[in-house]
Amino acid sequence: MATGRTHRPATRSRGIPEATVARLPLYLRALTALSERSVPTVSSEELAAAAGVNSAKLRKDFSYLGSYGTRGVGYDVEYLVYQISRELGLTQDWPVVIVGIGNLGAALANYGGFASRGFRVAALIDADPAMAGKPVAGIAVQHTDELEQIIADNGVSIGVIATPAGAAQQVCDRLVAAGVTSILNFAPTVLTVPDGVDVRKVDLSIELQILAFHEQRKAGEDAAHDGGRTAPAVRAATVAADRKGPDGDVPAVMPA
Ligand SMILES: NC(=O)c1ccc[n+]([C@@H]2O[C@H](COP(=O)([O-])OP(=O)(O)OC[C@H]3O[C@@H](n4cnc5c(N)ncnc54)[C@H](O)[C@@H]3O)[C@@H](O)[C@H]2O)c1
Numbered sequence: 279m280a281t282g283r284t285h286r287p288a289t290r291s292r293g294i295p296e297a298t299v300a301r302l303p304l305y306l307r308a309l310t311a312l313s314e315r316s317v318p319t320v321s322s323e324e325l326a327a328a329a330g331v332n333s334a335k336l337r338k339d340f341s342y343l344g345s346y347g348t349r350g351v352g353y354d355v356e357y358l359v360y361q362i363s364r365e366l367g368l369t370q371d372w373p374v375v376i377v378g379i380g381n382l383g384a385a386l387a388n389y390g391g392f393a394s395r396g397f398r399v400a401a402l403i404d405a406d407p408a409m410a411g412k413p414v415a416g417i418a419v420q421h422t423d424e425l426e427q428i429i430a431d432n433g434v435s436i437g438v439i440a441t442p443a444g445a446a447q448q449v450c451d452r453l454v455a456a457g458v459t460s461i462l463n464f465a466p467t468v469l470t471v472p473d474g475v476d477v478r479k480v481d482l483s484i485e486l487q488i489l490a491f492h493e494q495r496k497a498g499e500d501a502a503h504d505g506g507r508t509a510p511a512v513r514a515a516t517v518a519a520d521r522k523g524p525d526g527d528v529p530a531v532m533p534a
Pocket residue numbers: 377378379380381382383403404405406422440441442443445448449463464465466480481482483
């Protein structure tokens with residue numbers, strides 16, 4: 279996983295390591311899929327495979343939750359969904375604001391996955407006066423003049439920044455001053471925030487660059503070994519193993 283400045287200690291107050299916290303959403307996604315298929319129980323091996331995590335690591339992670347499963351039966355899917363959701367704070371409503379309603383901001387606003395995971399889009403904010411009042415995903419865009427009032431009125435603690443890079447720090451400063459303590463930053467710039475504010479950065483172009491690196495290496499290996507006759511399964515396994523970070527997953531979201 280990419281390292282960066284983090285504003286949290288490596289271990290949360292309740293004793294759950296950050297690396298475990300980072301894997302909980304992976305388990306939850308896999309468990310939710312099982313739940314939707316009405317699968318009642320799952321073994322650690324099955325769940326680990328579905329989440330793309332090593333099964334010993336999964337058992338260790340779940341021990342932090344006080345969940346040990348039942349020998350020969352496995353883990354209760356519904357109960358684990360509840361436990362992980364509770365641990366991640368997803369059993370409560372988290373109003374979020376999206377700032378910068380251009381191509382990306384509008385796409386994010388239209389993404390149904392936020393609301394279904396407890397992240398209600400409370401407001402869409404843009405600096406362009408021509409955008410004010412225009413509906414995007416059924417919500418009227420509001421002007422940045424109203425940013426502070428919107429945060430206060432909706433009790434927003436999570437802000438999503440989808441502005442051009444040059445505007446991101448200023449938007450971030452305003453969000454933080456207004457009381458936002460968690461920021462998801464899509465703008466390609468490093469944000470400076472005070473202690474106590476968490477920033478997560480999403481950059482798809484970095485993910486593509488990492489894939490390009492592996493593509494280049496695969497091509498180099500083919501040429502060096504046998505002119506491309508390497509067994510594909512062996513090669514895929516090698517690349518997959520190389521790609522996995524120490525946590526056994528390949529995160530698309532990085533610390534700021
Ligand atoms: N992280 C990723 O993977 C990823 C992918 C695509 C785009 N991006 C980044 O997301 C950002 C948005 O991209 P886009 O294609 O939607 O751009 P865009 O130009 O379509 O939209 C930007 C919007 O931000 C608004 N804006 C500008 N300054 C503002 C301010 N100070 N406060 C509030 N709103 C402001 C503009 O009016 C505009 O509506 C860019 O920084 C881009 O590089 C990141």
